[in-house]
Amino acid sequence: MNFLLDFLANPENWSGPYGIPQRVLEHLEFSGLALLLAALIALPVGMLVGYTGRGAVIAVVSANAARALPTLGLVVLVVLLFGVGTTAPVLIPLVALAVPPILVNTYEGVRGADADLQDAAVGMGMTGPQVLFRVCVPVAMPLILLGMRTAAVQVVATATVAAFVGLGGLGRFIIDGLQTRDFSSTVGGAVLVAVLALAVQGAFVAAQRLLVSPGVRGQVG
Amino acid sequence: MITFEGVTKRYAGGTVAVADLDLEVPNGEITVFVGPSGCGKTTSLRMINRMIDPTEGRILLNGVDVATVDPPTLRRGIGYVIQQAGLFPHRKIVDNVATVPHLLRWDKRKARERAMELLELVGLDPGLAGRYPFQLSGGQQQRVGVARALAADPPVLLMDEPFSAVDPIVRTSLQDELLRLQSELRKTIVFVTHDIDEAIKLGDRIAVFKVGGHLAQVAGPATLLADPADDFVREFLGRDRGIRRLSLVTAGEVRLRDDNLIAERTDVVEARDRDAPWLLVLDKDSRPRGWARTSELPAAGTMAEAALTPYHGFGRDDSLRGALDAAVLSVTGLAVALDGDGRAVGTVSREDLLGGLHG
Amino acid sequence: MAEEPLIRWDWIGRNADRIGGLLVDNVVMGLAPVAIGLVVALPVGLACARWRRLYQPTVGIINVIYSLPSLAVFVLLLNVFILATMPIVVVPLTFYALAVLIPAVVDGLGSVPDPVRQAATAMGFRPLRRLIQVELPIAVPVVIAGLRVATVSSISLVSVGALVGKGGLGHLFIDGWQRQFPTPIIVGIVLIVALAVLADGVLILAQRLLTPWARARRTA
Numbered sequence: 074m075n076f077l078l079d080f081l082a083n084p085e086n087w088s089g090p091y092g093i094p095q096r097v098l099e100h101l102e103f104s105g106l107a108l109l110l111a112a113l114i115a116l117p118v119g120m121l122v123g124y125t126g127r128g129a130v131i132a133v134v135s136a137n138a139a140r141a142l143p144t145l146g147l148v149v150l151v152v153l154l155f156g157v158g159t160t161a162p163v164l165i166p167l168v169a170l171a172v173p174p175i176l177v178n179t180y181e182g183v184r185g186a187d188a189d190l191q192d193a194a195v196g197m198g199m200t201g202p203q204v205l206f207r208v209c210v211p212v213a214m215p216l217i218l219l220g221m222r223t224a225a226v227q228v229v230a231t232a233t234v235a236a237f238v239g240l241g242g243l244g245r246f247i248i249d250g251l252q253t254r255d256f257s258s259t260v261g262g263a264v265l266v267a268v269l270a271l272a273v274q275g276a277f278v279a280a281q282r283l284l285v286s287p288g289v290r291g292q293v294g
Numbered sequence: 295m296i297t298f299e300g301v302t303k304r305y306a307g308g309t310v311a312v313a314d315l316d317l318e319v320p321n322g323e324i325t326v327f328v329g330p331s332g333c334g335k336t337t338s339l340r341m342i343n344r345m346i347d348p349t350e351g352r353i354l355l356n357g358v359d360v361a362t363v364d365p366p367t368l369r370r371g372i373g374y375v376i377q378q379a380g381l382f383p384h385r386k387i388v389d390n391v392a393t394v395p396h397l398l399r400w401d402k403r404k405a406r407e408r409a410m411e412l413l414e415l416v417g418l419d420p421g422l423a424g425r426y427p428f429q430l431s432g433g434q435q436q437r438v439g440v441a442r443a444l445a446a447d448p449p450v451l452l453m454d455e456p457f458s459a460v461d462p463i464v465r466t467s468l469q470d471e472l473l474r475l476q477s478e479l480r481k482t483i484v485f486v487t488h489d490i491d492e493a494i495k496l497g498d499r500i501a502v503f504k505v506g507g508h509l510a511q512v513a514g515p516a517t518l519l520a521d522p523a524d525d526f527v528r529e530f531l532g533r534d535r536g537i538r539r540l541s542l543v544t545a546g547e548v549r550l551r552d553d554n555l556i557a558e559r560t561d562v563v564e565a566r567d568r569d570a571p572w573l574l575v576l577d578k579d580s581r582p583r584g585w586a587r588t589s590e591l592p593a594a595g596t597m598a599e600a601a602l603t604p605y606h607g608f609g610r611d612d613s614l615r616g617a618l619d620a621a622v623l624s625v626t627g628l629a630v631a632l633d634g635d636g637r638a639v640g641t642v643s644r645e646d647l648l649g650g651l652h653g
Numbered sequence: 654m655a656e657e658p659l660i661r662w663d664w665i666g667r668n669a670d671r672i673g674g675l676l677v678d679n680v681v682m683g684l685a686p687v688a689i690g691l692v693v694a695l696p697v698g699l700a701c702a703r704w705r706r707l708y709q710p711t712v713g714i715i716n717v718i719y720s721l722p723s724l725a726v727f728v729l730l731l732n733v734f735i736l737a738t739m740p741i742v743v744v745p746l747t748f749y750a751l752a753v754l755i756p757a758v759v760d761g762l763g764s765v766p767d768p769v770r771q772a773a774t775a776m777g778f779r780p781l782r783r784l785i786q787v788e789l790p791i792a793v794p795v796v797i798a799g800l801r802v803a804t805v806s807s808i809s810l811v812s813v814g815a816l817v818g819k820g821g822l823g824h825l826f827i828d829g830w831q832r833q834f835p836t837p838i839i840v841g842i843v844l845i846v847a848l849a850v851l852a853d854g855v856l857i858l859a860q861r862l863l864t865p866w867a868r869a870r871r872t873a
Contacts, residue, residue, distance in 0.1 A: 212382075
């Protein structure tokens with residue numbers, strides 16, 4: 074606890090390019106970018122695979138294999154091969170981390186939309202895309218958002234690893250503290266990441282209220 | 295008119311769901327497809343709006359081959375109701391009903407007004423419009439399903455076992471409601487069920503399907519019951535086919551006798567001269583009070599003093615089945631025909647009721 | 654750097670012993686959390702399924718744990734244990750495994766159709782026997798789906814421990830980074846993914862063996 078107070082009470086930690094606000098912004102920047110890219114890949118693929126049923130086995134197996142990719146190894150490898158300078162080295166591993174939960178949940182949600190519901194929608198004259206976007210996706214929304222939330226939390230927590238290869242973000246406090254044996258910095262950084270991850274979870278719970286129809290929510294809960 | 299011309303549906307693997315079906319579904323009537331599971335009745339229905347395409351043959355809707363129409367366009371002009379209603383859980387009731395108007399890009403307010411109008415038409419409280427489907431009972435959901443199918447005022451309505459999932463009391467009220475709606479709207483309705491009673495109650499025409507997708511018989515309900523085409527149809531109709539037939543004939547046509555009606559002020563001596571074992575005693579307004587056994591009349595006095603046995607009556611609009619029920623319930627074996635004001639107009643015996651059926 | 658090949662096969666041969674040792678470490682530190690996690694998750698999940706009121710608070714705690722960065726937790730535990738030993742990695746990974754496994758057990762038990770449960774009760778099964786003979790077998794597919802996610806993530810997360818001195822194949826990443834040499838990094842990634850895919854395959858096989866009825870339905 075003392076470590077944490079030391080860290081937070083130190084005014085040097087609150088300003089300048091190495092201050093907490095700057096680090097939080099960096100952290101959010103590449104976490105957000107990674108999540109966005111992952112969503113751009115995983116949402117369409119998950120919807121398409123879930124709706125058509127084609128390529129389901131391949132999609133789920135490769136998503137599971139992607140979970141196995143060690144983020145630290147990827148970060149190090151990408152920096153070694155392409156050099157630092159951009160955020161790309163950390164983006165690639167983080168996207169790989171975020172794609173599986175979004176893809177699998179989107180796929181499961183869309184696939185799980187009640188067959189009677191789809192039958193009624195088609196029977197009333199909806200086209201394929203209309204059935205997908207007006208019926209299946211709204212019904213799958215709770216699962217899709219859960220996948221996004223899991224991905225976001227993992228990305229925020231894992232983005233700390235980027236600091237190992239000299240990138241910014243809250244991981245800096247942890248890695249630097251580790252190297253200089255300054256545990257107040259390490260503990261402070263860890264707590265900040267956890268708080269940030271919890272805030273992200275909270276944001277998704279709020280999004281859930283906005284994006285999920287009360288009709289679907291009432292049915293589930 | 296919907297016309298099936300040599301329609302066959304064969305699935306990969308060789309299963310034949312529908313075999314060489316020729317059938318006409320007339321406009322403005324309810325045609326019921328009935329049969330056991332696996333007889334192809336649902337497949338036949340779903341080929342009309344191209345949820346399934348036939349392997350061979352064609353289906354004409356008012357002379358147009360449905361295969362030539364873009365499926366979504368075709369379906370927007372055909373109402374479709376399924377067993378579990380298939381309401382969209384994420385949309386309010388009013389938006390569920392307005393689904394097809396929205397697809398057809400109607401003006402928002404017009405679509406909404408139409409939806410409210412339909413909720414009322416199918417007997418739902420307009421206050422339910424803002425609810426979500428999970429907040430409604432099964433029967434209410436099914437009514438919404440019917441309203442949704444009617445929203446764009448399609449001339450044709452396809453109903454696939456729409457009332458199978460609700461309890462018998464709700465089912466009866468939904469059936470009555472459908473008949474009431476149909477008497478107003480005169481839609482061309484194709485109705486699939488496995489329940490022969492439902493088929494007889496609702497159908498203007500009934501198409502009985504056999505397992506393997508063969509059509510066994512197409513007829514009006516009375517003809518079907520009186521004259522089943524083969525053993526399959528006879529068996530499917532069940533053992534009490536004769537009794538069921540009675541429910542299709544109104545009692546208005548039966549011949550009544552009135553020589554056993556007697557006013558309560560009549561003297562018993564005069565009554566004993568009547569050639570009848572039982573006499574129906576009427577009050578001064580001609581309403582029946584009960585049956586008196588001729589052999590047990592008091593020695594003297596008027597009929598008002600005779601011991602009476604309860605009577606069972608039927609109205610002129612009741613079915614023959616109702617009249618027979620009254621006759622069977624009475625120890626006299628006689629049912630009393632009543633007019634709209636409850637006055638006795640005559641009586642009929644079990645024997646005459648059944649005899650009239652074959653006359 | 655430019656003429657450095659992406660992978661030097663001779664390095665692998667020379668370091669086979671060390672790679673083998675790290676691989677074993679990685680297997681032990683990756684699987685132990687899942688095994689411990691399963692042993693803990695079963696009773697906790699059962700309790701949550703039995704007393705639904707426990708579930709929300711449990712999920713809340715789990716979500717908090719899940720959002721702690723693994724690296725940070727390793728570092729904090731390093732403080733506690735002083736020396737880099739296996740528990741530094743195994744303890745946090747056990748909590749991550751629990752975060753996946755407890756909901757899986759609860760959902761699995763929730764996937765038992767109510768009529769089945771009632772039929773079992775009506776035939777005279779006592780609760781414990783009903784649980785073991787009826788409910789758990791039906792819950793197997795959902796629980797195994799959770800086990801697969803937990804196992805794969807766990808094997809992969811071990812590598813982060815290398816930053817605090819105990820990380821199985823993750824040490825190859827540090828080696829490669831410090832010597833600016835890609836071969837160990839690639840070997841580490843490939844071995845970790847292979848290990849995870851292998852474990853995943855074993856679990857799929859286990860599910861097939863444990864739920865023969867599902868296989869019959871698939872072929873029908």
